Amino acid sequence: MSAVVAAAALTVEPLLDVRALRAGYGPSEVLHGVDLHVGSGEVVALLGRNGMGKTTLVRAIAGLNRARHGQVVFRGESVEAEPPHRIARRGIGLVPEGRQIFANLTVLEHLSAFERAGDAGPSRGGAANRIGRVFELFPRLYERRTHLGNQLSGGEQQMLAIGRALVTEPRLLILDEATEGLAPLVRQEIWHCLAALRAGGQAILVIDKYVQRLIQLADRHVILEKGRVAWTGTSAELDADASIWQGYLGV
Ligand SMILES: Nc1ncnc2c1ncn2[C@@H]1O[C@H](COP(=O)(O)OP(=O)(O)OP(=O)(O)O)[C@@H](O)[C@H]1O
Numbered sequence: 593m594s595a596v597v598a599a600a601a602l603t604v605e606p607l608l609d610v611r612a613l614r615a616g617y618g619p620s621e622v623l624h625g626v627d628l629h630v631g632s633g634e635v636v637a638l639l640g641r642n643g644m645g646k647t648t649l650v651r652a653i654a655g656l657n658r659a660r661h662g663q664v665v666f667r668g669e670s671v672e673a674e675p676p677h678r679i680a681r682r683g684i685g686l687v688p689e690g691r692q693i694f695a696n697l698t699v700l701e702h703l704s705a706f707e708r709a710g711d712a713g714p715s716r717g718g719a720a721n722r723i724g725r726v727f728e729l730f731p732r733l734y735e736r737r738t739h740l741g742n743q744l745s746g747g748e749q750q751m752l753a754i755g756r757a758l759v760t761e762p763r764l765l766i767l768d769e770a771t772e773g774l775a776p777l778v779r780q781e782i783w784h785c786l787a788a789l790r791a792g793g794q795a796i797l798v799i800d801k802y803v804q805r806l807i808q809l810a811d812r813h814v815i816l817e818k819g820r821v822a823w824t825g826t827s828a829e830l831d832a833d834a835s836i837w838q839g840y841l842g843v
Pocket residue numbers: 617622640641642643644645646647648649
């Protein structure tokens with residue numbers, strides 16, 4: 593690491609620090625001691641083949657799976673024992689796998705409900721502002737604002753799932769399968785949106801299968817294998833070594 597890069601790394605303020613995290617389901621342990629770090633304004637990609645524990649990890653960070661051991665430190669405080677709504681209010685916005693849009697709520701109702709659940713202070717702009725910013729990011733959602741969840745396409749549902757997280761003004765946006773199952777043009781739109789958020793200083797932890805796009809977007813990458821961190825490095829390092837992709841990701 594050059595002195596310049598080392599100095600830059602030191603100036604990134606810690607945001608999320610996952611330490612020796614163990615979690616699982618019933619008697620089976622899925623995460624066997626995972627460490628993961630995201631700094632303020634950083635974009636980190638979480639990679640790994642199917643079933644390696646990516647969703648289990650981000651759900652544990654969001655408080656939806658209990659940590660059995662280890663710590664989730666967010667903005668300097670341990671949050672692993674807190675309920676999901678409290679963790680969300682601290683500033684973690686999760687776009688869940690499968691999107692989880694309510695069939696019988698409109699686009700606007702989704703955004704309003706989540707906006708109220710968030711913890712954005714008055715200094716950070718009013719509700720109309722926050723929802724307006726989501727409509728600026730995704731004009732399609734504005735056009736569909738009175739449509740119900742079950743009237744939306746997969747791409748529109750994903751835009752809404754992202755918008756629903758963004759109206760809480762999260763310090764850390766987490767996307768579990770950012771573009772899964774979407775048509776190529778919609779995928780492009782999601783990647784452009786994430787790049788714009790990144791340019792605005794948004795910290796992001798993103799799971800996706802399109803490694804090439806993640807290399808363009810992210811600062812660092814963490815590869816999970818069977819519930820352990822198997823590799824971690826920068827985009828340049830991942831880009832330069834195809835054996836990492838083949839070995840851990842099978843692509
Ligand atoms: N609700 C559950 N109950 C029991 N086992 C589960 C549950 N959810 C996931 N698992 C198991 O935990 C392991 C990790 O699953 P997880 O969903 O975290 O993987 P993943 O890396 O997100 O995979 P994918 O790429 O398919 O989304 C797998 O062996 C899976 O079968």
